[in-house]
Amino acid sequence: MTTKLVISALGTDRPGIVDELSNIIYRQSLNIEDSRMTVLGGEFAMLLLVSGEQSAIDALQTQVNEIEQALQMRLLIKVTTDSNVISNAIPYAVEVAALDNPGIVNNIASFFSERDINIVNLQTESYSAPHTGSPMFALHMTIGISADTNISQLRDEFMQACDELNLDAELTNL
Numbered sequence: 001m002t003t004k005l006v007i008s009a010l011g012t013d014r015p016g017i018v019d020e021l022s023n024i025i026y027r028q029s030l031n032i033e034d035s036r037m038t039v040l041g042g043e044f045a046m047l048l049l050v051s052g053e054q055s056a057i058d059a060l061q062t063q064v065n066e067i068e069q070a071l072q073m074r075l076l077i078k079v080t081t082d083s084n085v086i087s088n089a090i091p092y093a094v095e096v097a098a099l100d101n102p103g104i105v106n107n108i109a110s111f112f113s114e115r116d117i118n119i120v121n122l123q124t125e126s127y128s129a130p131h132t133g134s135p136m137f138a139l140h141m142t143i144g145i146s147a148d149t150n151i152s153q154l155r156d157e158f159m160q161a162c163d164e165l166n167l168d169a170e171l172t173n174l
Contacts, residue, residue, distance in 0.1 A: 003057045004033070004080045005050045011073030013044040020071055021046065029056045049080070089118065089144030091174040094158075098167040100126055100137035108139060111161050115154070118144045142174065 025032060030052035037046045061077055068075050096108060112119060121142040129136045155171050162169035
C-alpha cells in the first residue's frame, strides 16, 4: 500500500539543494509526485508530495535530523491522504495586478473564502512598473468553483470587489 507524505523544506539558497534532497528521496525508494520550489529573499523553499511504501516513509522520517544537518535545511514532514477537493469543482484562474499595498492577498482570499471557494494554488510577486518604477503587485491563483455556482454572478461580484479595492483583475475558466 502506498503512503503519501508532504515535505516542507527551507534553507539558505545555494546550488545543489534540489539535487541533494531529491537524491535522498530517490535512495529511499520514494517518488516525488508533485512539487513547488522557489527562492524567497535569500531562502530556498520546497514543498513536495512524496509517495512510497510505508517502510520507506518510516525510514525517511527516522532520518529527518540527519537530513536537516546534511542539507542545512529545516524539514517539516507530515503524512497525508489523497485530496478531498470537491469532485465537481471547475478550475478557474484569477489574475490580479495593482500598485503594491498591504492586504491584497487577504482581501482576495476573504472574497473566495466567504463563498466557500477553495484556493488550489496561489503565487504572488512584486515588481517595478515599466517607465515609472512604481512598486507593483501581481497575484496568480487557481480556484475550484462548484459546478452549481452561478459563474456570471460570481464574476460580477468579484469584479465589483476588485474595483472597490482599485485592483485590475480577471476571472477566467481554465
